[in-house]
Amino acid sequence: MHTVAEALEIVLRHAKPLPPQTASLGPETLGLVLAEDAASDLDMPPFDKAMMDGFALRASDLRDGLAELTIVEEISAGKTPTVDVKTGQASRIMTGAPIPQGVDAVVMIERCELVGNKVRVNDPKVRAGLNILTRAKEMRVGETVLHAGARLRPQEFGLLSTVGLASVRVQPAPSVAILSTGDEIVEPSVKPGPGQIRNSNGPMLVGQVTRARGTARFLGIARDDTDHLRLAIEQGLQSDMLILSGGVSAGKFDLVPGVLADLGVESLFHKVAMKPGKPVLFGVKQPKLVFGLPGNPVSSLVCFELFVRPAIRALMALPPGPCWVNANLTKDFPYRSDRPTYHPARLLKTAEGFTIEPTAWFGSPDLRGVLPANAFVLLPVGDQMHRAGDRMMVLDVENDF
Ligand code: AMP
Numbered sequence: 001m002h003t004v005a006e007a008l009e010i011v012l013r014h015a016k017p018l019p020p021q022t023a024s025l026g027p028e029t030l031g032l033v034l035a036e037d038a039a040s041d042l043d044m045p046p047f048d049k050a051m052m053d054g055f056a057l058r059a060s061d062l063r064d065g066l067a068e069l070t071i072v073e074e075i076s077a078g079k080t081p082t083v084d085v086k087t088g089q090a091s092r093i094m095t096g097a098p099i100p101q102g103v104d105a106v107v108m109i110e111r112c113e114l115v116g117n118k119v120r121v122n123d124p125k126v127r128a129g130l131n132i133l134t135r136a137k138e139m140r141v142g143e144t145v146l147h148a149g150a151r152l153r154p155q156e157f158g159l160l161s162t163v164g165l166a167s168v169r170v171q172p173a174p175s176v177a178i179l180s181t182g183d184e185i186v187e188p189s190v191k192p193g194p195g196q197i198r199n200s201n202g203p204m205l206v207g208q209v210t211r212a213r214g215t216a217r218f219l220g221i222a223r224d225d226t227d228h229l230r231l232a233i234e235q236g237l238q239s240d241m242l243i244l245s246g247g248v249s250a251g252k253f254d255l256v257p258g259v260l261a262d263l264g265v266e267s268l269f270h271k272v273a274m275k276p277g278k279p280v281l282f283g284v285k286q287p288k289l290v291f292g293l294p295g296n297p298v299s300s301l302v303c304f305e306l307f308v309r310p311a312i313r314a315l316m317a318l319p320p321g322p323c324w325v326n327a328n329l330t331k332d333f334p335y336r337s338d339r340p341t342y343h344p345a346r347l348l349k350t351a352e353g354f355t356i357e358p359t360a361w362f363g364s365p366d367l368r369g370v371l372p373a374n375a376f377v378l379l380p381v382g383d384q385m386h387r388a389g390d391r392m393m394v395l396d397v398e399n400d401f
């Protein structure tokens with residue numbers, strides 16, 4: 001049986017970035033990785049520009065910070081200056097407007113007083129260059145402004161738009177098919193009959209895939225029947241990744257491993273030393289990745305965070321994670337386990353440091369028990385007395401790193 005670290009290494013060995021695609025900047029591309037260098041098609045700013053509303057003038061016209069100058073033009077943003085400013089003159093100018101010929105400073109309007117067609121300036125701090133952003137100070141035409149590998153955050157959208165790139169090559173988000181299995185499972189809109197339960201894992205996996213920036217495609221519920229399962233899995237193998245929930249344990253009707261093998265999916269591990277989630281399965285049918293997650297909801301939840309989310313991120317050329325942090329236990333917590341346990345817990349990030357408090361939880365079927373949690377604290381094997389203040393490893397699942 002593999003350790004979690006070994007299993008994750010196997011997953012990541014097979015999760016290579018998808019071929020780049022062209023996409024326009026927008027909700028679908030936010031958070032994706034740029035697949036090519038981006039260069040500027042212009043100088044920025046494209047002209048010497050005013051950084052204040054005020055008057056453009058020659059600094060040398062001021063004596064002890066004082067001058068009375070004749071106003072020769074008014075330049076608003078978007079306008080081109082037409083008058084060269086000579087000694088004894090000034091042009092009214094707005095923020096973002098091009099600087100006229102002949103001047104070397106802009107005095108803010110609060111330091112100016114209008115007297116007829118003249119302006120009285122009083123600003124002892126005026127010197128050449130004041131409040132002027134010179135052409136190409138931010139970037140030059142042809143300069144690379146973003147490198148391949150940059151993650152597209154809102155500020156990257158802004159910069160790419162500045163240089164005229166409304167669409168770019170990106171590492172696309174993988175399409176991820178989700179298939180619930182089990183004769184006892186019914187859709188959430190249905191009142192369960194005797195022996196039935198509702199499908200909580202399907203919607204939960206759709207949420208997890210979407211939060212990981214994958215494109216989720218829910219395929220419904222497959223019966224514990226080889227033919228039905230085979231058809232559904234074949235459909236799922238059209239996506240970049242297929243996630244199954246249920247049917248991977250040791251029961252008579254856990255048919256998933258056999259059907260996957262029949263369809264040519266090579267199993268790379270089946271069972272990992274962890275709690276919850278031990279029966280988890282991973283296989284490939286190149287280049288498609290397949291995860292068989294155990295049906296108990298918290299097993300499914302934890303296995304997704306430990307193995308599937310890193311795989312989705314790797315397909316997108318993002319650092320895979322998962323994100324581990326250290327945090328101090330808030331209370332004594334005796335715990336006994338024969339496998340490393342990922343126990344639901346409340347992670348608090350404060351200026352003083354991180355703290356972690358395990359929540360009340362009775363095991364892998366207890367989804368309700370994980371709701372107060374936002375993380376999983378790793379509890380090692382053995383009969384352990386963890387003490388308040390002990391430093392613990394914590395799986396931080398709500399952090400987009
Ligand atoms: P399995 O992994 O198929 O043996 O299922 C383990 C447990 O998880 C059983 O009690 C199932 O009823 C339950 N289970 C399986 N699939 C789901 C699902 N999609 N939603 C909620 N519970 C499930």
Ligand code: MG
Pocket residue numbers: 181182183246247253254295
């Ligand atoms: Mg089942």
